Amino acid sequence: MKPIWLYLTQEDIATERLQCEQEGRDLSTLEEEFAYVQSLDLENLANQPAAQALLDKTLQAPIRPDFPFEEPSDLQAIRAARPKTAPSLPKLQLSDAALEDKVYGAWTGRAVGCLLGKPVEGWRRPRMWGYLKDLGRWPLSDFFRYHVPQEVQEKYQLSERAPFADLVSAMPEDDDLNYTTTALAIMKRFGPDFTSEQVAQFWMSDIPILHTCTAERVAYRNFCNLVSPPASASFRNPYREWIGAQIRADFWGYAAPGNPERAAEWAWRDACISHVKNGIYGAMWVAAMTAAAFVTEDIPTIIRAGLAQIPANCRLADAIESLFEWQEVGVDYDTAVYRVHELWDETRAHDWCHTISNALIVAVALLWGEGDFAKTICRAVQPCFDTDCNGATTGSILGILYGRKNLPTHWTEGINDTLHTGVAGYHTVKLADMAHETMRLIETLR
Known part of the structure; x- marks a missing residue:
């Protein structure tokens, strides 16, 4: 059993790099370690310690001198x-x-x-905007509904399990x-x-x-x-x-x-x-x-x-x-x-x-x-x-x-x-x- 977000994936490693860059951290001394961890199969839990060790080091990476923001947490x-x-x-x-x-x-x-x-959580623009425009409902002005023409249901992969407004009473x-x-x-x-x-x-x-x-x-x-x-x-x-x-x-x-x-x-x-x-x-x-x-x-x-x-x-x-x-x-x-x-x-x-x-x-x-x-x-x-x-x-x-x-x-x-x-x-x-x-x-x- 491997519930998501309780172990590190390759997407997490990419996210950590991006997060550090946006925080203004200098990762120059960690490039080789990033490359090594990114070469591993992180679905094999035996490789988790290497990924964990990398994240321990990224938090210690210094902030670049040219980073223009002041961002304390306390x-x-x-x-x-x-x-x-x-x-x-x-x-x-x-x-x-x-x-x-x-x-x-x-x-x-x-x-x-x-x-x-x-x-529509998780829908990107082509899917959401296409749904609205195909129904003549652009721009958005009302709840999203499941009961629409079948071709629209199929095209945009609507699910009866999703909480569309016409499927819920609370x-x-x-x-x-x-x-x-x-x-x-x-x-x-x-x-x-x-x-x-x-x-x-x-x-x-x-x-x-x-x-x-x-x-x-x-x-x-x-x-x-x-x-x-x-x-x-x-x-x-x-x-x-x-x-x-x-x-x-x-x-x-x-x-x-x-x-x-x-x-x-x-x-x-x-x-x-x-x-x-x-x-x-x-x-x-x-x-x-x-x-x-x-x-x-x-x-x-x-x-x-x-x-x-x-x-x-x-x-x-x-x-x-x-x-x-x-x-x-x-x-x-x-x-x-x-x-x-x-x-x-x-x-x-x-x-x-x-x-x-x-x-x-x-x-x-x-x-x-x-x-x-x-x-x-x-x-x-x-x-x-x-x-x-x-x-x-x-x-x-x-x-x-x-x-x-x-x-x-x-x-x-x-x-x-x-x-x-x-x-x-x-x-x-x-x-x-x-x-x-x-x-x-x-x-x-x-």
Whole structure:
């Protein structure tokens, strides 16, 4: 038995090289060792020690002197590297009823956005865009459906096992909502002073290891081998800047409405068990944006409130800042998406699942979504990349802005307010109940 992500493959070795290059590491002294490991059959577990030894050495490779970014992973250094100024946000002045409606909108919007992207997760542009255009549904404006003409089903290899909107009556289990639920459960169990070690402890006691993916599964393996946070994030982990921590972040913003700094700190405590550098920053950015959405409806301000919590001179901030420049010179949505694809190759797993590529898609959808719920989640999913994650993140933020009462019924009715998760104690729950539990936590944290 060899479950994926619990041993190193040749694709992992290629990913590690690319990750190191993007981190600015000088690999010149490791070229021969890379070549040797790449010549091995890593499906033969007897060759795993050589691959593991290589990854131990890559983490010790020095950063090139000409690397232009400053990218710490510890909280104190991250805070010291933040921008000198941050957006001025109004204080939270919502009634309890209005606040709970926004929290309910966040949970529902996240589920709806996730469901929009879930059946096409992993589809690249030719497949998704071909499906939409063959059905006369371009650009995307509604859920993907299984019941379409047979020739379309066959051409695009639709499966009845996939969670198309016309095949489900609730939000199916998905890692995006599993982690939102996990964060709620962690806060309930350990309180606002929870530690990274307690997050790891919760995973091991309440989440089956095979319900995790990529960086999370590697971190889980590390916990089981007594590698504690934060070392668990980097030890033999080629996925340490992938999207996993970013998709775990929304709840920390729900629990800190109007307080981006607090949300970002909670996100850091969670993210640092499995991710480093931009993998952490993506989580902090999303958590801070989500918190800010409770007190401002201005999308650029929300995005900048997120950027205010991460290093000013990091690759993620640099990428997001470029989008503001594109808007200033009149770049349209389709061109913005094209430019993201020019920067990141969706056919390569590392690019498809990286924090920065998907953060760019989230920000494009927010900036070009015109504050419209449907347009924003559709513009987060249509570019491909990690469709369910990006639909969920944008749905979460727009769900807060709208509030549950104002979310379009067309988008919400199909899931019947019901969520399935893989988290112990929350296998089938009502979104209204999740919002109410969140609200009770907010009241205790004030």
